[in-house]
Amino acid sequence: MYTLVTGGAGFIGSHLVKALINSNRKVVVLDDLSMGNVENLPKSENVTFIEGDLGNKTTVQELFKTYDFEKVFHLGAVASVAASVENPLKTHQTNLEGSLYLLEEAKKNKNLKRFVFASSAAVYGDEPTLPKTENSPIQPLTPYAIDKFASERYALSYYQLYGTPTAAVRFFNVYGINQNPSSPYSGVISILTDRLLSNKKGIEKTFTVFGDGEQTRDFVYVDDVVKALLLVSESEDALGRVFNVGTGQPVKLIDMINIYKKLSGVNLPLAFEKQREGDIRESYADINALRSIDFEPSYTLEEGLNVYWKHE
Ligand code: NAD
Ligand code: UD1
Structure with missing residues (x-):
């Protein structure tokens, strides 16, 4: 089968x-x-x-x-x-x-x-x-x-x-290893990883935050x-x-960026641009349905970012 x-x-x-x-x-x-x-x-x-x-x-x-x-x-x-x-x-x-x-x-x-x-x-x-x-x-x-x-x-x-x-x-x-950062609409963490890697190699890049960074995501x-x-x-x-x-935890975009910068130890300049058209302000999941079939997330954001960064 x-x-x-x-x-x-x-x-x-x-x-x-x-x-x-x-x-x-x-x-x-x-x-x-x-x-x-x-x-x-x-x-x-x-x-x-x-x-x-x-x-x-x-x-x-x-x-x-x-x-x-x-x-x-x-x-x-x-x-x-x-x-x-x-x-x-x-x-x-x-x-x-x-x-x-x-x-x-x-x-x-x-x-x-x-x-x-x-x-x-x-x-x-x-x-x-x-x-x-x-x-x-x-x-x-x-x-x-x-x-x-x-x-x-x-x-x-x-x-x-x-x-x-x-x-x-x-x-x-969703974020993690093998996520393609090539389009401007790729997941934000894959783009951020790509920029951090460039700066680590001495190729200076800026990361653009759309909006004030206070938007939340799961x-x-x-x-x-x-x-x-x-x-x-x-x-x-x-x-x-x-x-x-999801994880059931909302995280502000700017907090995620700061956590990632800190754990990578790479200095990445941020540029702020106006919010994307149609951008959602706040989003996070209630995962009680998934919990009812015995799901519990194994990774905190720090842990997930750490595994991702170490792999790159
Ligand atoms: P991905 O683009 O890496 O994977 C999708 C795969 O489908 C690709 O390998 C692509 O080549 C293949 N594909 C596209 N059109 C096809 C076709 N006509 N015939 C056969 N294969 C085809 O994206 P992903 O992030 O791995 O997403 C997987 C699924 O999860 C998708 O259905 C996506 O819509 C959904 N999803 C992803 C996210 C996220 O955060 N990544 C969020 C919500 C939903
Ligand atoms: C996600 C989905 C999108 C879906 C939407 C609906 C992905 C990649 N996108 O968009 O398909 O329509 O949920 O819920 O899964 N950002 C920056 N700088 C960047 C890239 C993004 O500041 O270089 C910001 C975005 O403006 C957004 C946040 O980061 O506020 C997250 O962006 P993104 O990863 O594209 O996901 P969603 O916008 O949540």
């Missing part, structure tokens, strides 16, 4: 693949390498890499004909909100149509034990209720968030309608995200439900 990880060559997916391999699973990765990199994958005979587009129905059908999947983690997506705003149609083909192709095949597979869909805190938009519980108002503001919410609902409705064993997770701000270390994904894929209580994945 195999485990499928779509988007497995990407940031979060590759960490998940490593964890699955370490617990002796046979893993199939479907990734079109639009963002991912095969170098992220562990070198193991238990990993089969398939370069392909999950937004192509035939590719997905062939995949399920070839392998008998026990678990599916659907992480493959156009993960950039900016890209979704630039090209809603292309994003939709991957982020919604692709999800439906996978769900249709999952529905037919009687051996399937769990299908976990990776959604996003972006579904909450800038609605001000805090902390975000899974029942907080939904206000998806971008093509990315709209397709995430729709896919999430499809996944959960497949459980209600057809008994397909689905669950969904809403990731907050930064969750990637290993904790993998832990949450595995729990959601195993717990009977997770069936048909959606779970926030």
